[in-house]
Amino acid sequence: MTAAPGRRSSTFTRLLRHGFTDASAAERLLDSPELAPLRDDPVLLEALGGTADPDLALLGLVRLLEAQRSPGARRELLDTLIAAKPLRDRLLGVLGASTALADHLARHPDDWQALVMYEAYDLHPGVEEFEAGLAEATDPVSLRVAYRRCLLSIAARDVCGTTGLAESAAELADLATATLRAALKIAEGAAPEDAALCRLAVIAMGKCGGHELNYVSDVDVIFVGEATEGADETQAVRAATRLASHMMRICSETTVEGSIWPVDANLRPEGRNGPLVRTLSSHLAYYQRWAKTWEFQALLKARPVAGDLDLGAEYVAAVQPLVWKAAERENFVPDVQKMRRRVVENIPVAEVDRQLKLGPGGLRDVEFAVQLLQLVHGRADTSLRSGTTLDALRALAAGGYVGRADAAQLDEAYRFLRSMEHRIQLFRLRRTHLVPEDEAELRRIGRSLGLRADPVADLHREWRRHAGVVRRLHEKLFYRPLLDAVAQLATGEARLSTEAARERMVALGYADPASALRHLEALASGVTRKAAIQRTLLPVLLGWFADSADPDAGLLNFRKVSDALGKTPWYLRLLRDEGAAAQNLARVLSAGRLAPDLLMRAPEAVALLGDGDGGGLEPRSRAHLEQEIYAAVKRADGGAQAVTAARGVRRRELFRTAAADIVGSYGTEEQPAEADQGALVDRVGGAVSDLTAATLAGTLRAVVRDGWGEDLPTRFAVIGMGRFGGHELGYGSDADVLFVHEPRDGVDEREASQAANKVVSEMRRLLQIPSADPPLLIDADLRPEGKTGPLVRTLTSYAAYYRRWALTWESHALLRAEPVAGDEGLGRRFIELIDPLRYPADGLADEAVREIRRLKARMESERLPRGADPKLHAKLGPGGLSDVEWTVQLMQLRHGSAEPGLRTTRTREALAAARAAGLITDEDAATLDEAWVLATRVRNAVMLVRGRAGDTFPTEPRELAAVGRYLGYGPGHAGDMLDAYRRTARRARGVMEELFYGIAER
Template sequence: MANPQGGRRSTVTRLVRHGFTDTAAADRLLAAPALAAAQSDPVLLDALGATADPDQALLGLVRLAEALPDDQRGVLLDTVTSAKPLRDRLLGVLGASEALADHLARHPDDWESLVTYESADLHPATGEFEQALAEGVWGERGAALPRPDALRIAYRRAMLGIAARDVCGTTDVAETAAELADLATATVRAALEIAAEEAPEDSSACRLAVIGMGKCGGRELNYVSDVDVIFVAEARGDTDEGKALQAATRLAARLMRLCSDTTAEGTIWQVDANLRPEGRNGPLVRTLSSHLAYYQRWAKTWEFQALLKARPMAGDTELGKAYVDAVEPLVWHAAERENFVTDVQQMRRRVVDNIPAAQLERELKLGPGGLRDVEFAVQLLQLVHGRGDESLRSGTTLVALEALAAGGYVGRTDAASLDEAYRFLRSMEHAIQLQKLRRTHLMPESASEVRRLGRSMGFRGDPATELRRAWRRHAREVRRLHEKLFYRPLLDAVARLTPGEAHLTAAAASQRLEALGYADPAAALRHLEALASGMSRKAAIQRTLLPVMLGWFGDSADPDAGLFNFRQVSDALGKTPWYLRLLRDEGAAAENLARVLSAGRFAPDLLLRAPEAVALLGDEQGLRARSRAALEQEVMAAVGRHPDPESAVAAVRGVRRRELFRSAAADIIQAYGQPVGAVPEQTGTGLVSGPAATAVDRTGDAISDINAATIAGALRAAVRARWGDELPTRFAVIGMGRFGGHELGYGSDADVLFVHEPREGVADEEAAQAAFAVANELRRLLQLPTADPPLLIDADLRPEGKSGPLVRTLASYAAYYRRWSLVWESQALLRAEPVAGDEGLGRRFVELIDPLRYPASGLGADGVRDIRRLKARMEAERLPRGADPTLHAKLGRGGLSDVEWTVQLLQLRHGHEVAGLRTTRTRAALAAAAEAELLAAEDAQVLDEAWLLATRVRNAVMLVRGRPGDTFPAEGRELAGVGRYLGYGPGHAGELIEDYRRTTRRARGVVERVFYEG
C-alpha cells in the first residue's frame, strides 16, 4: 500500500531542489485545473526551477492560463511544453517581473508577442519599436482604446520582448539598455504624434525637436527611469515666434503628460525636462538661439557635462540636429573653464553627501562604488581629453570607456575592471527594477527579494551571500578606480591647456616651446617626435602626458635638460609596462618626475643609472626617507646574497643610489612646491621653522643614514671575505664632522675614526693586524671605480692626523687623549657618534670622549684663545684663492664654519652643565644655547638662518651641477637652477645673491660679538 506521507516528502524535496520556497503553494498551483494539460510534463518543473523566482513564475503562469479562454489556454500550454525558446522566455519573464506578470494577466493575448524567435527579433532598434507601437496605438489592437492607454499597453508589450531577451541572455546588459532607450525614443515619438493629432493647430504653428539627455540620450536607459529631455522649437512659416513657442510648449506639456500620467493601465515613465536652461524655473521650450545665448553666458559646468549625452530624439529632425551641432563645440570646450575639474569633482562629492545615511550602504547608483562613480570618472576624462580626440565623444558610458582605453587615457586592465563592474551593477539595477517596474537603485532589504535578485544574477548555491560578496568586490574596485581616475592630478593640468597646447601640431609646438623658454626648440621637437610619434599605445600615452609635462619642464631653469632627461628615462623604461601607466594614473608622479628631471644633473644621473626608481615618485610614502635600521637590514641582506666582497658592495651601492635619489627627489619636489621667496618662520626658541628648515634636517638625516648603512654593509663584506662571521677584534666606525652631526649634504665626504678592541683570547698584534686590514679593505671597497656618487672615507681627524695609525684600540685612544690631546681635538670630538660596527664598543668610545668634549671645568681662557686663533688662521689660509669671501658657503663670512665654530665654542665652555648642548647636531645645540640664555634668541635665529641658507646653497649646487661646490655657479643656467631650488623665480638670481650676502653679513656680526667677543 502506498505511503502518502512518503509521497508528500518526495514532492517537497523535488520542489525545494528546483528552487521553490513555498512548497505548499507550489504543490497546489501545479495541481490547478488551468495547468491540467501540462501537469505531467517534467520539463515544466525544470524550466520553472531555472527562473529567478520559481514560485513567482508558477503563480504568473497559472494567472495567465486562467485569464485565457480554454482554446487559447491549450495553445499556450502546448507551446510552453514543446517549444523551449518560448518556455524559457515566458517563464523567465514571469520569474523576474511581478509587474509584467500582472500585465500578462490583464492582457493575456500579449504572451504571443514572445513566440517569435528569429534573428531579426534579437536586436530590434527604434524603427522596429515604432512599428510595434504604431500597430498597438493606431492599428487593430488599439482601435477601441483611448490613445494614451493604447500607448501604455503597447509599450508594455514591447518591453516583454526586451525583458525576455534580457533574462534569457540573448542580449547583454548594454544591448538591453540600448533597446530600452530605443523603445523610449519610439514612445516619445508616438506621444508627440498623439499630441499633434489632438492639437493640429499647434503642430502646424511650430517646429518642435525633442533632445534626449541623460541615460536615454546615451542609449543606456534603465527599465524604469526618468527620461530626460530638452525641448527646442522654431516658428513655422509666418507664425509669430511668441505664438510658436506657446504652441510648442502646449505640445511638449501634452507629450510629457501622455508618458507620465497614471491610469488603469499604469504609467510609462516620467519625462523630466529639468536639465533645460534655468531648470524648472526656466521656460519649458526655447528657440535654438535662446538656448545658445544661455549656454554661452550663464551655463554652469554640470550643464555642459549633461549635454555630453544630448542626441536628437523626436520631432523635427533637422532642428534637433542643428541643436546638437550648435552645442557640441561648447561641450568640448567646457574643460577650459576656470576650476572645471574641481567643479566636477565637487559636484560628485555633493551627490554622495546628499544621500540619506540610512540608504548609503544600499545605493547601487549614487553611493561610493556605485554607477555614478564610473559615469563621472568616464565623463570627466572625456571632457578633458575629448577636446582634441574625437574618438572619445560618445554619450554611452561603456563605448566611451572603451575609447579611453584604446587611446591610452585609461589603462586596459583598469578599463576592463570598470567595464565588468559597471555591467554587474547595471544588471543588478535592471533586475531590481524589473521586478515591480519601479524606479529604484537600492539593494532590497527583504531576504526573499535578495534571494530572487541573486538567482537573477546567476548565483545558485547561496544566492544572497554570493550576490553580496560579488557586489562588495565590484563596489570596492569601482571606488578604487574612481579615486584613481577622477582625482588624477594630470586632469587638472591638461584641462588648463588650450586645445592647441593639448594636441600639438609641429608649428604650434615650436611656438609653444619658445614661449616656455626652451633654448633649442628644434632639438626639443626632435625629442617630442621620438617620444610621441606612431600608433603604439606607448606613443598615445606620451601624447597625453607631454603637453602638460612641457609646461612643468618650462617652469624650471633648464627646460631643455628636463625634456632630454625625460626622453632618456622613457627610452630606458619604454618597454616596462608600469612606467607610463604610473605617470598617467598614480598621484602626482608625472609632475614629480618633471620637477626632478629639470632641476639639475644629480638626480637625473642617479635615475638614469636606476630608472626603476621612478616608481618612488608615485606617492608620498615613496618619497619618505627610510630609517637607518631598515636600510641596514636591506644592505646586510644584499651582502649576504653575494659570494665576493666586490659584488656585495656593488649591490650595497645600488641601495645607496636608490636612496640618494629618493632623498634628492623629495628635496627637489618640496623645494618646487614652496612659494617664491618664502619667508622663514621663527620658533619660540629662536630657530627658523618651516618647510625649508624641515627639508634641510630631513636631508641631513637621510644622507647620514644612507652612508652609515653603506659603510656597515661594506664592513660586513670586508669581514666576511677573510674572517667569516666574526672579526678577531671588535671594530667600530665613529662618524665625525657633518657625518656624526647628521648634517651630510649630497657632496659631503664621510669623516670617520676607526676603533677596535681585541676579543678575549686574541693577541694584541693579531687583533691590530685584523683591524688595520679590515679598515683598509673597507676603504678599498668603497673606492672601487663606479659611476655612482662617491663615498669618500676621510680618517684625518684621528689622533696625530695622517701621521698616526689608521686604527687604534680603545685603550690607545684613552692614553693619547689623556696625555696629548689638543683643544682642536676636543672640538672635533663634539661631532663624534658611532655609525657602524660593534655597538657596545661605540658606546664605550663615547663614554671615553665625553669628559674631553664637555670638560667639567669648562674651557679655560687659554683654550678659548686657541680656538679663536685656529679659526682666524683657517679663515686666512683655507679660503680658496680668488674666492669671494662674501659668497663662500663653507668658509666665507657668516657661512657654515662661522656658525658651527660659534656653537662649538659654546658647547666646549658650557656643555658640562647644560645638557641640551651635549648633542652632535648644530641646530639642536644652537636651540639649547638660546634656551639656556647663553645666546640671545635674535642672535640664534640669525645664525640659524645663515646656517640653513648656506647648507641649502651647497645642496643646491650639487643637485644642479652634479658635483660639489661651496660657491654660487658662474654659468647663468646653473645659477638660475640654484635660485629656483631656493625659491627664486626666473630673472631673480640677483636677488638671491643679495639676500645671501645680507643674511650672512648679519650672521658674521653675531659671530664677531659672540665668538670673538667683539
C-alpha cells in the same frame, strides 16, 4: 485533488532542490487544475528552478493560466510551454523576476504571445521595431499597454541572457525613443493647429541620450522649437510648448494602466525656471553666455530622438563645439570634481551604504570619471566623443588615456552594478537605486545574476568587491592631477600642433626649439599606444619643464628616461595614472644634473615618484636600509660584488632623497613647496647620513665575511665624525670617521691589530673602486695624530692618547662623534670614553677658548679659496656654516657638562638647547638657525644643479637660476637671491662675533 503522501514528500524534496523556498505553497499550486497537464513534467520544474525566484514564477504562471479567457486559450498556452523551450524560458524568466510584468500579463493575458517570436529582429529590435509595436496606440492608456508589451520582450531577452547589459540598456533607450515619438504623435493629433505652426525637436539627454537607459528612469529631454515657414516665432514657440507639455503628460501621468515614466526637462537652460521650449538661437545664446560647467557635461549625451529630427541634428551640431571647449573653462576640472562630492554629501546617511547609483563606488563614480576624461581629452581626439559610458571607456583605453587593466575592471564593475540596478527595478518597475534589505529580495537578485550557491552572501561579496574597484579607480582617474593640467591647455596645444610649436617652445623658454621639436617628434610620433600616451603627457610636461631654469635639459632628460624605459609597460602608465608622478618627474628632470644622472643609471627608480609599491619619496630608516644591504651582501659573490650591490641601493636612495628634496622645494599642484626649510634640510641630512652609515655597515660585513667568515678576532666599530656624526651630510660630503677595535678574549693584541688594519684597508679599497656612482669617500684625518697616526686603534690606545696628548681641537672635533657601524657595545664604550673630553666637568679654560678662537680666525684667513667672494661662501664665509657651527660648539664645550640638552651631535638641536638654557636669546638663535639652514640649502642646491660639490653660488646664468629656483626664486630674481643671502649671512656674522669672539662676553 490531493497528492498521495508519498508523492507529496518526493515532490516537496524536488521543489527544495530546484530552489523553491516555500515548497508547501508550491505543491498546492502544482496541484491546481490549471497546471494539471504539466504536473508531472520534469521539464517544468527544471525551468522554474532556473528562474530568479521559482516561487514567484510558479505563482505568476498560475495567475496567467487563470486569466486566459477560454479553455482553448489556456490549452494553447500550455501546449506552447511544453513544446517551445525558448518561450518557456522567456515567460518563466520574466515571471520569476518581475511582479509588475506578471501583473501586466494577468491583466492582458494574450500578451504572452509577444514572447513566442524568435526571429532575428526579435533578438535585436531597434527603434523601427518598437515603433511598429506601438503603432496602434491612439491614447495614453493604449500606449501604456503597448509599451509594457514591448518591455516584456526586452525583459525576457535580458533575464534569459539572450542580450547583455549594454544591449538591454540600448533597447530600453530605443523603446523610449519610439514611445516619445508615439506620445508626440498623439499630442499632435489632439492639436493639429499647433503642429502646423511649429517645428519641434525632442533631444534626449542622460541615459536615454547615451543609449544606456534603465528599466525605470526619468527620461531627460530638451525641447527645441522653430516656426514653420510664414508662422510668427512667438506663436510658434507657444504652440511647441503646448505640444511638449502634452507629450510629457502622456508619458508621465498615471492611468488605470499605471504610468510609463516621467519626462524630465529640467536639464534645459535655466532649469525648471526657464521656458520649456526655446529656439535654436536662444539655446545657443544661453550656452555661450550663461551655462555652467555641469550643463556642458550633460550635453555630452545629447541626441535627437523625436519630432523634427533635422532640427534636432542642427541643435546637436551647434552645441557640440561648445561641449568640447568646456574643459578650457576656468576651474573646469575642480568644478566637476566639486559637483561629484556634493552629490555624495547630499545622500541621506541611512542610504549611503545601499546606494548603487550615487554612493561612493557607485555607478556615478564610473560615469563621472569617464565623462571628465572625455571632456578633457575629447577636444583633440574625436574617437572619445561617445555618449555611451562603456563605448567611451573602451575608446579611452584604446587611446591610452586609461590603462587597459583599469578599463577592463571598470567595465566589469559597471556591468555588474547596472545589472543589479536593472534587476532591482524590474521587480516592481519602480525607480530606485537602493539595494533592498529584505533577504528574499536579495536572494532573487543574486540568483538572477547567476549566483546560486549562496545568493545573498555571494551578492554582497560581489557587490562590495566591484564597488571597491570602482571607488579606487574613480579616485585614481577622477582626481588625477594631470587632468587639470591638460584641461588648461588650449586645444591646439593639446594636439601638439607643429605649426605653432616653434613659437610655443620659444615662448616657454626653450633655448633650442629645433632640438626640442626633434625630441617631441621622437617621443610622440606614430600610432602606437605608447605614442598616444606620450601625446597626452607631453603638452603638460612641456609646461612643467618651462617652470624650471633649464627646460631644454628637462625635455632631453625625459627623452633619455623614456628611451631607457620604452619597453617597460608600467612606465607611461605610472605617469598617466599614479598621483603626482608626472609632475614630480618633470621637476626632477629639469632641476639640475645630480638627480637625472642618478636616474639614468637606474631608470626603474622612476617608480619612486608615484604613490604605489615603490614606497614614494619618504626616506627609508637606517634599519630598513641596513637590512636590505645586508641581504644584498649575503647574496653577493665576493667583496667587490657586495659593494656594487650596496652602491645600487645607495644610488636608488640618493635619488629618492634628491627627488623628495626637489619636489619639496619646488612644490606641485597637489603639494605646495614645503614652508619649513629647516625640515627639508634635516630630512636630507638625516637620509644621506643614514644611507652612508648603512653602506659602510654593509661594506664592513662583506669584508669580515670574505676574510674571517663571521669570526673577526677583534671587535670593530666605525665612529662618524663631522657632518656624518651630526646627521648633516650633504649630497657631496665626505664621510669623516674614526676606526676603533678591541681584541676579543684570548686573542693576541698584535693579531687583533693586524685584523683591524686589514679590515680598514679593504673597506677603503672597495669603496674606492672606480664607479659612475657618486663617490663615497671616507676621511680618517680627524684621528689622533692626524694623517701621521695609525688608521685604527684599540679603545685602550684611544684612552691613553686622549689622557696624555689630546689637544683642544680634538675635544672640539669629538663633539660630533657618534657610532655608525660595527660593534654596538664597543661604540657605546668609545662614547663613554670621550664624553668627559667634549663636555668637560669644569667647562672650558680661558686658554682653551682663546685657542679655539685662534683656530677659527686662522681657518678663515687660510682656507678660503683664492678668488672666492667671501660674502657668498656658504661654508667658510662670514655668516656661513663655519660661523654658526663653531659658535654653537663653543657653547657645547663650555656648558655641555651642566646642560644635558647640549650633548648632541646635531647643530640645530644644540642651538635649540642653548636657547632653552638661556645661553642665547630667541632672536639670536633664530638668526643663526636661519643662516645655517640657508647655507646648507645652498650647498645642497649646488650639488643638485651641477652634479658636483661646491660651497659658493655658480657663476653660469642657467645654473645660478636653477639654484634660485630651488631656493624659491622665480626667473629673473637671481640678484634678489644673492642679496637675501648676504643679508642673512651678515646678520649671522654679527651674532657670531658677539658670541664667539667675545665682543660682548656672555
